[in-house]
Amino acid sequence: MIKINTNHIGDLPLVVDGTEDSAILELSSDAGLTPNGKIHYNLLATMTGMDLLVTGTVKLAVTAICGRCLEEFSMELSVKDVCHLYEKAEGQEINVSDDIREDLLLALPLVFKCSPDCKGICTGCGANLNTEKCSCGKKKKKKSEPEKPDDPSPWDALSALKF
Numbered sequence: 001m002i003k004i005n006t007n008h009i010g011d012l013p014l015v016v017d018g019t020e021d022s023a024i025l026e027l028s029s030d031a032g033l034t035p036n037g038k039i040h041y042n043l044l045a046t047m048t049g050m051d052l053l054v055t056g057t058v059k060l061a062v063t064a065i066c067g068r069c070l071e072e073f074s075m076e077l078s079v080k081d082v083c084h085l086y087e088k089a090e091g092q093e094i095n096v097s098d099d100i101r102e103d104l105l106l107a108l109p110l111v112f113k114c115s116p117d118c119k120g121i122c123t124g125c126g127a128n129l130n131t132e133k134c135s136c137g138k139k140k141k142k143k144s145e146p147e148k149p150d151d152p153s154p155w156d157a158l159s160a161l162k163f
């Protein structure tokens with residue numbers, strides 16, 4: 001838990017930095033995302049009257065699966081504009097974990113991309129177009145089988161059934 005004891009804040013803002021277990025994110029197994037190590041936070045706690053203002057940055061390295069080419073890749077989630085106000089926090093110890101968790105979850109992109117210009121996968125041959133060349137354009141299409149002179153009629157199927 002990331003806690004800030006307001007009793008430790010003097011006239012100057014208090015630097016609160018450290019690491020936190022990424023388990024607080026409670027990521028589901030189908031999130032397509034695996035944290036690499038711990039959450040790094042670097043916060044500044046300031047008293048404004050009776051209220052506690054917490055600003056700063058939070059970072060977490062993750063391994064994600066690209067939504068286009070389906071390859072795993074590493075990226076860093078970062079929140080550079082953490083800003084939370086806790087009213088009437090004077091003299092208390094404030095747990096900011098939930099808000100930090102939410103900041104990070106909101107920083108998750110809707111679709112992960114290994115790079116802004118990921119070329120994705122060819123829907124024809126399944127090649128990863130970032131590393132392979134698509135081969136479906138080169139191969140000549142197989143000649144489709146010659147059409148049978150007569151389309152089978154549904155009655156043929158019926159008459160083939162033995163009663």
Ligand SMILES: [Zn+2]
Pocket residue numbers: 066067068069070071113114115118119120
């Ligand atoms: Zn990709």
Ligand SMILES: [Zn+2]
Pocket residue numbers: 122123124125126127134135136137
């Ligand atoms: Zn292809």
